[in-house]
Amino acid sequence: MRKFKVTLLIAIACLLITPLAVHAAKINFPDIMGYKTLKCDFHMHTVFSDGQVWPTTRVTEAVRQGLDAIAITDHIEYQPHKDDIPTNHGRPNEIARGAAQKSKLLFPLGAEITRSTPPGHFNAIFLRDARYLDTKEFLDAMKAANDQDAFVFWNHPDWKPEHKGWFDVHDTIYENGWIQGIEVANGGGYHLNGHKWGLEKNLTMLGNSDIHAPSLIVETTPENHRTITLVFVKDRTPEALKEALFKGRTAVWFKNQLIAREDYLRAMFVASVKVIDVYERGERKVFLEIANKCDLNIELKRTGMVGPEEVILPAMGTATIKLRVQKDVKDLELAYVAENMLVAPAKGLAVKLTASIE
Numbered sequence: 001m002r003k004f005k006v007t008l009l010i011a012i013a014c015l016l017i018t019p020l021a022v023h024a025a026k027i028n029f030p031d032i033m034g035y036k037t038l039k040c041d042f043h044m045h046t047v048f049s050d051g052q053v054w055p056t057t058r059v060t061e062a063v064r065q066g067l068d069a070i071a072i073t074d075h076i077e078y079q080p081h082k083d084d085i086p087t088n089h090g091r092p093n094e095i096a097r098g099a100a101q102k103s104k105l106l107f108p109l110g111a112e113i114t115r116s117t118p119p120g121h122f123n124a125i126f127l128r129d130a131r132y133l134d135t136k137e138f139l140d141a142m143k144a145a146n147d148q149d150a151f152v153f154w155n156h157p158d159w160k161p162e163h164k165g166w167f168d169v170h171d172t173i174y175e176n177g178w179i180q181g182i183e184v185a186n187g188g189g190y191h192l193n194g195h196k197w198g199l200e201k202n203l204t205m206l207g208n209s210d211i212h213a214p215s216l217i218v219e220t221t222p223e224n225h226r227t228i229t230l231v232f233v234k235d236r237t238p239e240a241l242k243e244a245l246f247k248g249r250t251a252v253w254f255k256n257q258l259i260a261r262e263d264y265l266r267a268m269f270v271a272s273v274k275v276i277d278v279y280e281r282g283e284r285k286v287f288l289e290i291a292n293k294c295d296l297n298i299e300l301k302r303t304g305m306v307g308p309e310e311v312i313l314p315a316m317g318t319a320t321i322k323l324r325v326q327k328d329v330k331d332l333e334l335a336y337v338a339e340n341m342l343v344a345p346a347k348g349l350a351v352k353l354t355a356s357i358e
């Protein structure tokens with residue numbers, strides 16, 4: 001009886017001290033190379049441009065979906081609701097800043113420079129004052145963002161099929177050092193040129209939601225989730241986030257794919273995938289149990305001689321594969337390509353699984 005009472009008291013105490021927080025989902029991608037992996041979305045809209053939600057809603061959604069950092073990037077040049085909500089650049093960030101702080105969400109000030117193609121649309125984040133981006137000339141807006149030491153990236157570069165390409169104006173901003181990143185994916189769209197130019201021109205690769213409507217994702221799964229950027233940071237601070245973006249330490253989680261430079265993908269594979277058990281059943285029949293500690297269903301295709309032709313390592317789960325091995329073989333090495341960990345357009349990451357038979 002006494003024990004019951006104590007338990008009940010503890011339960012009530014827990015209820016009292018638990019704040020009424022939104023239930024946060026967890027997105028699973030391990031830390032790599034001594035960096036912390038932050039889940040980020042740097043492109044979204046509110047009623048202050050052509051979005052459909054109030055700024056604080058963006059914070060609530062991000063916290064519910066387990067994000068670490070977001071930027072609201074309302075259009076500077078396009079405000080279809082301005083009869084109801086007056087033009088006020090930077091105001092969405094001001095409105096939602098308190099809520100972001102309370103939730104420990106990193107929340108740099110952002111805006112979208114919105115010009116017809118070419119040049120197209122560019123996001124600037126880590127701004128000090130968004131009003132200076134409201135210029136007549138495109139190049140003046142790009143310069144103004146860079147004068148504030150903002151991080152500037154090209155949004156959805158393949159958006160307009162009739163104007164898909166790298167034009168003179170892009171040379172100008174690139175040669176001036178006014179563009180540091182490029183979107184490889186926004187929402188449900190993959191941008192082949194973003195991927196190519198990101199690698200070729202050493203631009204930071206990003207994946208963002210570019211949401212305008214409310215985000216209705218209740219449960220994040222490998223197949224149904226917000227398009228986000230993983231950023232590999234030294235600390236969970238605005239300064240460290242900015243440093244990592246300028247250095248290009250990112251990966252893009254788009255549909256059931258991870259897109260990044262090879263070093264980061266390799267580190268992510270090594271940190272996520274482990275052979276956790278090896279056992280023999282009968283002569284020359286060996287079983288490997290492999291765990292995957294990230295939210296990607298990793299799709300492996302064999303490139304070597306040993307192992308099944310195709311293996312799926314389920315997100316946050318395990319897979320068991322059966323091998324027939326030669327007598328007296330002690331060390332196993334299985335060569336595969338992780339087809340949905342893209343080191344370049346349509347090119348998966350080459351990986352090896354190794355294990356020893358006791």
Ligand SMILES: [Zn+2]
Nearest residue numbers: 045050075212
């Ligand atoms: Zn828009």
Ligand SMILES: [Zn+2]
Nearest residue numbers: 112121155156
């Ligand atoms: Zn845009």
